[in-house]
Amino acid sequence: MRVLVTGATGAQGGAIARSLLARGHRVRALGRRPGDPAAARLIELGAEIVHGTLDEPRSVARAAAGVDAVFVAGAPIEGGADAEVRHGLIVAEAVKAAGGAHLVYTSVASADRGTGIPHFEAKAAVERTIAALGVPCTILGPVYLMESLLAPASLHALRRGVHAVPLPESCPLQQLATDDMARFAALVIERRRDFLGHRIELASDELTGAQATAALSRVAGREIRYAEVPLAEVRARSEDLAAMFRWLARGGHDVDLAALHAAYPEIGWRRFEDWAREHLAGALTRAVA
Template sequence: MSSSDAVLVIGATGNQGGATARQLLARGRRVHALVRDPGSPAARGLRDGGAVLVQGDLDDAESLRKAMNGVRAVFSVQALAYEPRTLAAEVRQGKTVADIAKESGVAHLVYSSVGGAERDTGIDHFESKAEIERHILALGMPATILRPVFFMNNLLHYADARDERVLSLPVRPDKPMQFIAADDIGVFAADAFDDPERSIGRQIELAATSSPSPRSPGSTSASPAPRPGSSRSRSKSACSSGSPKPDTRPTSRPCAAAPRPADLRAVPHPATRLGPPLTTPEAASAPAG
């Protein structure tokens, strides 16, 4: 086991990994960023921010071994997958990261899964993450599992929309929709690394709050979530008179100037829930809260 305090961030040029790397760097932590192309704009931005770039690939086990040499902790996230080939790759990569972290004596693995992974939903990209969770449990290594819900960042695909747009989602009209901003996932990941004694052995489900994000993985609070009246959420651009810029990163706090659309209303729900300790495979499949 290394005495270094460096954290290897996998997926460092993506939403969650990038947010985690920025948070750790802002807190003065040493960050090693796993990247496939050190010359990419995203990778150069990380380097300019103080990260050490480590070239590697999740399908190259030897590159992962080299990347984990001398680091104390690892943040693991894999690309979202939907079809059989990429789902199989996600599971293979997630398990490989965990295996090599265990082999390398990594002191703390933080894995980003998905809210509801433990509920046996039958949803392919939930079940792939549940399989990785079970593998981490079976290894018995010191780990924290984060379970974020739907990303606010997904809505940035429509950031250049003018006037009013209607976004249809496959959500039951009587169910609230939970959101989280990728930047806030980075906050919770960094908190987990900052306080391993409290976070190791926990599964933490993450959703947005109406106030500044809790700074502790153990916090719970009630928060508003949009409740579509007809499985569709209507909203004009908030926070400014024009459309938000495509590179704007949302946070899990509504802008003070944002009007609340008439057909959305706040519904309290647990924002962060602590699951049972990571002790048995049954713990990963137990319903949360």
């Protein structure tokens, strides 16, 4: 199949592009900078890079022409709610103009529950736009990503032996490995008829802060302690993020992991500790003062 992947040089888009290429599909990646090292790696794997951005409707329309499916990840929180909605409309209109292409949009779990969290509400608005345009689509709703621990501040704290999260230590948190999401998105694209018109929420594992810290300690081979980051510190950086962590602390996502994993065992859902061994083992064993 021919698939356009937007944001293919980012974490989510890159994971889906690599997953599709590994499964023998033809990937066209929309890239802002043709010389980007991430784009170069995708070219080595067989992807076609098309220059353009989600702010340029014509470039998106050109990229979407002739493809069987379009994968678009919701914008990161730093992009802002207005950009999220604008980009969603541009992609949805391009897919509709392409005629018959299957749009796979990565929103966020619980976006349809009226949480009041700004970036959740922006993604909900994109979902409504897609529905209003009548575009053949599947909506994926990921929960909190395990890859959040790869952010520089989180990595620095872990190297100092601290797992710092703006949630109480006893609070359960559902999490998703990006590779699991990529495999699921590839499955959706390959089995279009089974998933058209569906909204599916995705989660790999669920554990409390104490359980996650114990897992990180086992991976590190040394003690990692938990530290609850004051919500005021988060609010000073982003009211949007603070609203999300307030909501997560009150219960947050409620994906039925057992049912999801039983329905789609081929994904090989990742446990948090296994993900940490793959992505964090090196960083955790290099302690800093």
